[in-house]
Amino acid sequence: MKVLDLHGLPEEDSLRLDFRAAFEPKEGLQSELKPFLLTLEKHADGWIPDVVNGKRQRKYSHSSFWKALEERRSPRTTGLGLYRTTWPALDMSLWLSFAAHPPELDSTVMVKPLSFFTEADRCQRLVEMVRAWASRYPVRHASAHSSDDSELAGFPGFGRELQTAVRDGFDKIYEVFWLNVFGPRLVESVGRERMLSTPAHRVEQLPNGSVLLVTWPTVTDFASKEARLAQARAHAHLRPDLDFDTLLRTLHERSAMLAPVEPRFHPDLAPLLSRVVDRAASHERQRKISELNAWQPPEPEEWRPSNSALPQDVDNPERVLEHYGDLAEHLVALLHSEVPSVFEATPESLTDADFYFWREEFPKSRLREAIDEHAVPAIGAYLGEVLVRNLGGRWIPRKKLEESQVLVGNRVWLPFVRARNYMRSRQSLLDYSLTWLYRVAERHRG
Incomplete structure (x- = not known):
């Protein structure tokens, strides 16, 4: 069975649901987790x-789950993953910790794309699922939101050191997401009356003292x-120490x-830069497009x-x-x-x-000695060969590799020097790209 790899699909926003609660394994996992599965x-x-x-x-069933x-x-501990073979993609984990006090159930659900939840009815069903889980299992904190916006908000650490974030968890209102369930301890720290009077699309006290809060219908x-206005109002209400205008x-x-940005890349480098953008995490994608729209390769x-x-x-x-040819090989x-x-x-x-070199972060991920001794000569020779074969260039061989030239039109090009500059850093792979030198040489060959 080939599952849809959420991380291998084109970068776009996902729904992220995080649910952390206590559970009681004494009566057996099957009886304790069956309500979770049925819901x-x-x-x-x-x-x-x-x-x-x-x-x-295995194919999903209750027996394969157990x-x-x-x-x-x-x-x-124990845990498992749940996936889908057809659209939309699902990456869901369930992790049980028997050593915690009380034992802990931790589930993360990622559904891609976020646009799958455009309809209000589908969002409502998701809310009801979380409500049922949170009513059955003593919840500490749960949230559902855009994965991209969660990343920009700093979830789950919110700027804290990892050790502190793991120890303290969601111990105060760091953020109000689209869907939130606040456990009894968090509710009491805010004040139950204040929590229940939050201006939001839906605020509901659950039987175990938790509070479900949804800021917007979809x-x-x-x-x-x-x-965003509804989100800021809810956050400022729950955290009166924070400034509403700043939020x-x-x-x-x-x-x-996160707003869509139209790519306007340098035309000679658009095929390369489009692939660079495709590698960016979806919450960074639009920022990367803006950055590369403004970037111009040095002459x-x-x-x-x-x-x-x-x-x-x-x-x-x-x-x-013949030696140049061997290096290119x-x-x-x-x-x-x-x-x-x-x-x-x-x-x-x-x-x-x-x-390839940019994706692999080649200048940083390989030993500098190996790059200088082997990669740079091979790249320079290969670039020179491409100039010769495709632009009618002619090698002018020299004893020193870096002085070796390829004559194209009224210019001679120094491919080994280019290769050395190219391999300085990851950014140099763009600033000194092989593609860009070729395109400039092509324009000047006449």
Whole structure:
């Protein structure tokens, strides 16, 4: 069974639900967790799991669910994953800690895309599911919201050190999300009367003393002006020590960071930059597009006018050209499995190589000695070969690699110097991209 990999799909916003509560395992896991499963199946409209993963994947059923929990069980914990094979994608985890006091049930649900919850009825069913869970299991805190906006809010640490965040959890109102369940302890710290008088779409006291709060009818509208106003009002009401105008301004700033931005990349580098953007986390995607819209590649500096070219200074040019070819083949050997187009030595293969080196953070992830001794010569030789094959260039061999030139039109290009500049840092892979040098050389060949 091939499940939809939430993280392998195109970057877009997801619904994120976090539910943390206590449970009582003394009567047996099946009797204790059966209400959790039945509630999920009743309310997970269109996104019910069909795969359960313990030590291996199985088709979802109650029996496979119990089997997965049992085979992953240790004296202190057990857990499993729940997934889907068809749209929308689901990545759901259930983690049980028997060592906590009281024992703890922790579930995270990610459904992609967030737009699946556009309809108010589907959002209502999600609210009812969380309400039923929180009424059955003594909840500490639960929330459902846009995954992207949760990231921008700093969830779950909210700027705290990891050790502090794990120890204290949601010990005060750090944020008000679209859907919230505040446990009795948190309710009492705020004041039950204040909590129940919160201005919101829905506020309900649950039988165990928890309070369910929903700020707006639909989660997909979370970034609208009206929904942000409702969110800020609720937050300021629950935290009178915070300034309402500051809260609202922060929310609008987050909305602006998530608002769609039209790509207007440099045309010569659009194929590369589009792939760079595709690798950005969805909550950073629009900011990355804006950044790359404004970015312009520096004009290549690795060239001379043809009348200033250094003359050939080698005794056996054929042997030197053969050496350049061998160096270029080293790059083919390095990249061929990840970048199959490298065999073609085309402008497109340069773009593929640019993206591969950027994706791998090659200048930082490899030993500097290996980069300088092996990668730089191979990249320079390969770039030179692409100039020769595709632009009618001609090598002017030199004893020193960095002085070796490729004559194209009225310029000579220094591919080994370019390769050295290119491999300085991850940003240099864009500033000194192989693609950009090729396109500039192409424009000047006449």
